[in-house]
Amino acid sequence: MHRKNFGRNRVLQPSAAYTPANEQEVLEILDRHRGQSIRAVGRLHSWSEAILGDGVQLDLRRLDDVLLEQDGDQFVATVGAGCQIKRLLKELNRGGATLHSLGLISVQTIAGAISTGTHGSGRNSMSHYVEEARLARYDESTGKAFIDELSAGDPLLAARCSLGSLGIILSVKIRCRPQYNVQEHFTETRRLEDVLDAEDSYPLQQFFFIPWRWSYFIQHRCEDTGKRSFLAKLYRIYWLGVMDYGMHLKILFLERILRSRRMIRFTFRRIISLFVIRKWKVTDRSSSMLVMKHEAFRHIEIELFVPRDQLAEALRFTKEVIEVAGKKDSALSEVNQRRINDIGMQDDLDELQNQYGQHYPICVRRVLPDDTLISMASGGGQDWYAVSFISYARPARRSGFTLFSRFMARSMSQLFQARPHWGKINPLEAGELTSLYPRFDTFRTVCKTLDPQGVFQNEWTTALLDAND
Ligand SMILES: Cc1cc2nc3c(=O)[nH]c(=O)nc-3n(C[C@H](O)[C@H](O)[C@H](O)COP(=O)(O)OP(=O)(O)OC[C@H]3O[C@@H](n4cnc5c(N)ncnc54)[C@H](O)[C@@H]3O)c2cc1C
Known part of the structure; x- marks a missing residue:
C-alpha cells in the first residue's frame, strides 16, 4: 500500500497502516509493534520529509472529539488529534468560540497543524496556544x-x-x-514602509508582493465589533469565483498550458491586479474571512521566516533573485552581488x-514570536515575517522550482536568518536547519528523553536530532 501527499512530491510506503478508533487501540498497536519504527500522519x-516513514503508520482521523470549556472570559478546547481544523471551527462556533490563529486552509488535522508550526497572520502560530498534549509513547x-500528559x-x-x-499525539488542549x-x-x-505602517490599524x-509588477497588495484586516456586512455573502462568492478559482485557473493556464514566461510577466504586470477590488470594506465571521480554498489546485511551496529587521533587505534580495532566475540577461545589484560572493554561492546563482x-x-x-522550542516563529524579540513562494508547475516539471527553492533557502538562511517552514519544502541540511534554532538542543534533549530508542523518528528527524551544529 502506498499514499501520496497533497503536493505529490512524497510517497509513503508504510509496512503496516492503522486507523485506530480510540486511545486504547493506539496503545494496543504500539504494544504489538514494540521496537519497530512508528509514525503518525x-x-x-x-x-516536507516530516510525513515520511517506512514503518508502522497511524492515522488518527477517528480520534476527532471536541470538548469546549469556558475559562474565565476565554475558552479552552480538548481536541482529538485527528480532528480537522474545519470540523473544530464548526464545533467551537457552536459554543461561541474560535481559534486564535488560523492558516489559509482548514483541512489539516490539529495534531498535524501544530506539529509543523502552522500559522496565519498577525498572531502567534497555532502551536503557541497549546496548553497540553496527551501523548502515547x-x-x-x-x-x-502508556499515555503521558x-x-x-x-x-x-x-x-x-x-x-x-515525541510520540503519538492523542489529543491537545488548546486555548481558544x-x-x-x-x-x-x-x-x-x-x-x-506603507505596508508596515498600516499594521497599527490592521494588525x-x-x-502580497506581486512579481514583475513589484508592488504590494495589502489585505488590510482588523477585528471589528460591528455586524457581518450586508454584502458579506456576495464577497464570499467573489472570493470563491474570482480569487480562489478565476485567478488560479488563469495562473494554471499560463504555467501549465501556455508556458510562456513573457505572458506570465505581462499578466502579473497588467492583469492580475484587475482581479482585486480595492477599498471594498467587508466584515464577516473570522473563520470565513481568514481561510480560503487554497487547496483547490495542486501546488508546491517553500516559506521562509525572516525577523522584522531583515524583511526589507530580504524582499529586495527576493526581487533580484526572481529577476535573475526568470531572465537570461538579469543581474544582481552591487550590494546583493557582494552578499552572494561573501557566502560563496556564485555557482549556484549561475545555475539558477x-x-x-x-x-x-x-x-x-506577520507571525508574533512563539513560546515554543522550534516552531519557525519561536523566540527572538521581534516579529517574524513568513515569505512564501509557490509553484503551480505540474509535478513532473518542478525542476526550476527545486533549484529556486534550494537557492533561496540556502542563501536567505545565511544572509537573513531565514527559517524554512517545517511542513513545506525544506531543502537545508540537518545541521544548517538546527543552527537556526537557539533552543534546538533543548528540543533534542526532550526527544531523547521521551523517545530514547528513536522509534518515533524517521530518517529526517533522526538526522536533525543527531546533527552537531
Ligand atoms: C494548500 C495548503 C495550504 C497551507 N496553508 C498553510 C498556512 O496558511 N500556514 C501554514 O503555516 N501552513 C500551511 N500549510 C502547511 C500545513 O498546515 C502543514 O504542513 C500541516 O502540518 C499539515 O497538517 P496535516 O494534518 O496534513 O499533517 P501531515 O502533513 O500529515 O503531518 C505533519 C506532521 O505532523 C505529524 N503528525 C500528524 N499527526 C500526528 C499525531 N497524531 N501525533 C504526532 N505527530 C503527528 C506528522 O508526523 C508530521 O510530522 C498549507 C499546506 C497546504 C497543502
Missing part, C-alpha cells in the same frame, strides 16, 4: 505503551511543535477565544539563471 498536507522501564516546562514547549518526534468578526479591504502601494493584515519563472504572488504574513 495527519492529512498529508505537508510537503513507551515506558522505558516496562517497555509498554505534557502540560508544563520544556516537554510542553517541545510538544507545541514536535515534527511527530470568543468568536469575532474581521473586517478587510485591499489597497496597493509601491512602498514597504491581522497580510500582504533563466531556469525558473515566478508565477504566483509572494504572500507575506
Whole structure:
C-alpha cells in the first residue's frame, strides 16, 4: 500500500497502516509493534520529509472529539488529534468560540497543524496556544505503551511543535477565544514602509508582493465589533469565483498550458491586479474571512521566516533573485552581488539563471514570536515575517522550482536568518536547519528523553536530532 501527499512530491510506503478508533487501540498497536519504527500522519498536507516513514503508520482521523470549556472570559478546547481544523471551527462556533490563529486552509488535522508550526497572520502560530498534549509513547522501564500528559516546562514547549518526534499525539488542549468578526479591504502601494505602517490599524493584515509588477497588495484586516456586512455573502462568492478559482485557473493556464514566461510577466504586470477590488470594506465571521480554498489546485511551496529587521533587505534580495532566475540577461545589484560572493554561492546563482519563472504572488504574513522550542516563529524579540513562494508547475516539471527553492533557502538562511517552514519544502541540511534554532538542543534533549530508542523518528528527524551544529 502506498499514499501520496497533497503536493505529490512524497510517497509513503508504510509496512503496516492503522486507523485506530480510540486511545486504547493506539496503545494496543504500539504494544504489538514494540521496537519497530512508528509514525503518525495527519492529512498529508505537508510537503516536507516530516510525513515520511517506512514503518508502522497511524492515522488518527477517528480520534476527532471536541470538548469546549469556558475559562474565565476565554475558552479552552480538548481536541482529538485527528480532528480537522474545519470540523473544530464548526464545533467551537457552536459554543461561541474560535481559534486564535488560523492558516489559509482548514483541512489539516490539529495534531498535524501544530506539529509543523502552522500559522496565519498577525498572531502567534497555532502551536503557541497549546496548553497540553496527551501523548502515547513507551515506558522505558516496562517497555509498554502508556499515555503521558505534557502540560508544563520544556516537554510542553517541545510538544507545541514536535515534527511527530515525541510520540503519538492523542489529543491537545488548546486555548481558544470568543468568536469575532474581521473586517478587510485591499489597497496597493509601491512602498514597504506603507505596508508596515498600516499594521497599527490592521494588525491581522497580510500582504502580497506581486512579481514583475513589484508592488504590494495589502489585505488590510482588523477585528471589528460591528455586524457581518450586508454584502458579506456576495464577497464570499467573489472570493470563491474570482480569487480562489478565476485567478488560479488563469495562473494554471499560463504555467501549465501556455508556458510562456513573457505572458506570465505581462499578466502579473497588467492583469492580475484587475482581479482585486480595492477599498471594498467587508466584515464577516473570522473563520470565513481568514481561510480560503487554497487547496483547490495542486501546488508546491517553500516559506521562509525572516525577523522584522531583515524583511526589507530580504524582499529586495527576493526581487533580484526572481529577476535573475526568470531572465537570461538579469543581474544582481552591487550590494546583493557582494552578499552572494561573501557566502560563496556564485555557482549556484549561475545555475539558477533563466531556469525558473515566478508565477504566483509572494504572500507575506506577520507571525508574533512563539513560546515554543522550534516552531519557525519561536523566540527572538521581534516579529517574524513568513515569505512564501509557490509553484503551480505540474509535478513532473518542478525542476526550476527545486533549484529556486534550494537557492533561496540556502542563501536567505545565511544572509537573513531565514527559517524554512517545517511542513513545506525544506531543502537545508540537518545541521544548517538546527543552527537556526537557539533552543534546538533543548528540543533534542526532550526527544531523547521521551523517545530514547528513536522509534518515533524517521530518517529526517533522526538526522536533525543527531546533527552537531
Ligand atoms: C494548500 C495548503 C495550504 C497551507 N496553508 C498553510 C498556512 O496558511 N500556514 C501554514 O503555516 N501552513 C500551511 N500549510 C502547511 C500545513 O498546515 C502543514 O504542513 C500541516 O502540518 C499539515 O497538517 P496535516 O494534518 O496534513 O499533517 P501531515 O502533513 O500529515 O503531518 C505533519 C506532521 O505532523 C505529524 N503528525 C500528524 N499527526 C500526528 C499525531 N497524531 N501525533 C504526532 N505527530 C503527528 C506528522 O508526523 C508530521 O510530522 C498549507 C499546506 C497546504 C497543502
